[in-house]
Amino acid sequence: MVAATGVTALVVPLSVALSAGSASAASCTTSTGPYQKQVEKFLGLRVDGRQSAADCTAIRAFQTKHLIKPNIGYAGPVTWGVMSLMLKQKPVLAAKNPNAAGKCPTNKGRIACVDLTLQISWIQDGRTLKYGPVPVRTGRNGAETRTGAKKIYLRKLNHWSTIYKVWMPYTQFFDGGIAFHQVDKSMYAPPGSGGCVNMRKADAQKYWSMLKKGDDVYVYGRKPGT
Incomplete structure (x- = not known):
């Protein structure tokens, strides 16, 4: 995945x-x-x-x-x-208020939130937005990014995927084989990832610098077409 x-x-x-x-x-x-x-x-x-x-x-x-x-x-x-x-996505990205509906927990301190429905992610600390929101690319139909509360458990600056035979820069695993990581392609390329949360280089680098092992991740919603 x-x-x-x-x-x-x-x-x-x-x-x-x-x-x-x-x-x-x-x-x-x-x-x-x-x-x-x-x-x-x-x-x-x-x-x-x-x-x-x-x-x-x-x-x-x-x-x-x-x-x-x-x-x-x-x-x-x-x-x-x-x-x-x-x-x-446009009004949400412009408004800089991705958690207006309060769906991502605000009682956990620093947390990376992933909204599958809008295909965006951001980092917040309590109610304070720290980075984002930014567009992301999540799991395609049949390989959906799993929802729920997670924690980052492994970080690798440049992970080699033995499944897809590709390098995954700035990898931060938070759910089995599912991770935040950089890809060199459009965030809108269909049909989606193999489960990971794909990010642009600058965003993946920022997540790498702002998050650490043990930090919370919360994934919710449903990717269009899944």
Whole structure:
């Protein structure tokens, strides 16, 4: 249940896949997706609900950045799902008040909180926010990050995953093989990790410097799509 690899296939109609060319990464679909208007609005494009060359170029750029496959510019459910999550995260990240609902315990001193529903994490001390919130990437369907009260029990500056055969910098284990650690990919890359809480480098470094063995971790909510 450590590290995160792989992405889910975007389910598209056969006609769309064929119009993109035979598995060519450089191809761009002319088909209008079911979330065309929503995706156009998110990307600041002309909202007319019809696929254009400009639409496809912009959608493909977004898909490529966030490792959404196939990256053919189709406004499908996976692409819109990522955008929807970003829209839900935005006000919380901006407000700097991730524990407004009081779901993460405030009576344990320093604690790292993980909200699976919004895919964010932060560090607080009592009621005082110390770092974050920041976007994270948690366990995919079938390998969900387990919820509940945990404690950091092992820290390794650069752990080698024998399961996924990758290095995991700034690893802090808190639940079996589940840990906070750095990954060099988008926090929005579907379908998610193998259970760990993936972090951007700067965030993983900050967690490493602020947390120690024995510190509390609290995980709650449910990742979209699981």
